[in-house]
Amino acid sequence: MSAPAVFFYLFGAAAVISALAMVLNVRNTVASAMSLVVTMIALAVVYVVLDAHLVAALQIMVYAGAIVVVFLFVVMLLNLRRDAFSRPRERLTKLAGVVFALGGAFAFLQLVPKSLPTVQAIPADFGSYAAVGRALYHDFVLPFEVSSLLLLAAIVGAVVLAKRRIS
């Protein structure tokens, strides 16, 4: 096995294990959120192995570096303990989780291998910030600007909701 393949399987396994640790650990919500961070970082390493460097950097900057920090922020302020989750509902959620996980895995194994495109040689600048930038700001500039308007509306909405009195 080549070095990238070793890293791929190593960090792929790390991503799966830490994702499971996040879901199964109901005792400690902060540790659970930290498992999510580990998942994000492991995924970023997988992206690096797959030559998607910009996506890897964004994965860590945006997801691990900003979004999950806000999760942690909320979880820490709520200071949840084990008894915050009622027992019977927990068992029901576990059952539902198992059913959906098995169903998802089955569908994945049925559908994905058939729909995978054949392997093609990737262009030299694949995954670089230059290629992504050209696609975003040149080839697809209109959809990009429209989505930025959408984000702006979301930001304004968040400010209006969060601020009781706008002076």
Next chain:
Amino acid sequence: MEALLPVLIKTLFIIIVAVAAFAPVITWVERKQSAVMQDRIGANRADIAGITVLGLLHPLADVIKLLTKEDVVPTGANRALHLMAPLIAAIPVIASFGVIPYGGTYHFGDTTVNLVVADLDWGILYIFAIASIATYGTVIAGWASNNNWSLLGSLRASAQMISYEVTMGLSLVGIFMCFQTLRLTDMGVAQDSTFRIFGFLEHLGLVDSIGFLGHLTLPTWGIILQPLAFVLFLTCVMAENKRPPFDLPEGESEIIAGYFLEYSGMRFGLFYMSEFIEVVVIGALVTAIFLGGWTIPWLSQADIIGGVTPIFGVGVATGLCMILHVLTFFLKVIIMIWLQMQIRWTLPRPRYDQVMDLCWKVMLPLSLLNILVTGAVILWIQGAKA
């Protein structure tokens, strides 16, 4: 795949210089600087057989003291996370040295020496990503200590660090536009040249020839092309480092010591060291982006090698150039560290809301304005050329 040995040597070199040599000396500089600012003599007591070496033995005394202290985990704390937090804080800081170039690319016959551990195409993004991970060290430290003061400190730290990360990224966009790259080594090469101060008159067709004024040149350093970005970026990275005047997460007069209140011994030492290593990282990063990196102003690499080759031959000339460049780089880093120390002991700590206002209401609009003006000027110059 690169050969492993050169990478290992380069990693060892930068770690030894930055972590083992720079950081302990900076703790001494910090003490001496505060002494100068407060009209005291400063650290001068630690001695071995009566020899004090200007107080330079204090870092050694610090380390011995911290190593022999008891490592306390408070009751009710989350033991695993409490023990892990200092490592989460320290490792990203050290890892950011991976992409910082401390010299250029040199050709010795067939072998090429490239003085950077990992010459990533997305070098700056790597730094941003790594810096955003460092937030977790402080956040987890505060939460896992089971202490309300610590929790307050870590909440302050996380809000402050996330806010300043936004402006930190945006303040550099102008630099990306000027140098057309995110690779730190390419930025260094781009800064290894000069431009004529009044060249724009000729370029825009205002005068036919600027005559003797053409001898007035400036190096194409980031700080000269993007002075506003320099101020914004330096402020942001200092706020990221949580050192005074941005030490609200510690705020000893309000929340005792903030997020590392419950740490003792070498685990406290790790927080302390990572703060000082980050001072070196900031110095190196600002040098690489704004102060021309390893380059010597008005004396490009081709000039040095071309000038020395007739006397000593190409090999010696290239080697000499390499040593000069590495020394120049670390000299600039020392200047930047001195500047940070000066700021740290000059400015008082603002209120927390003032820090956040500064970020969102002053720095963010200014960095956006900087991007707009830079883009307009670049388009204008390109239009004049065509």
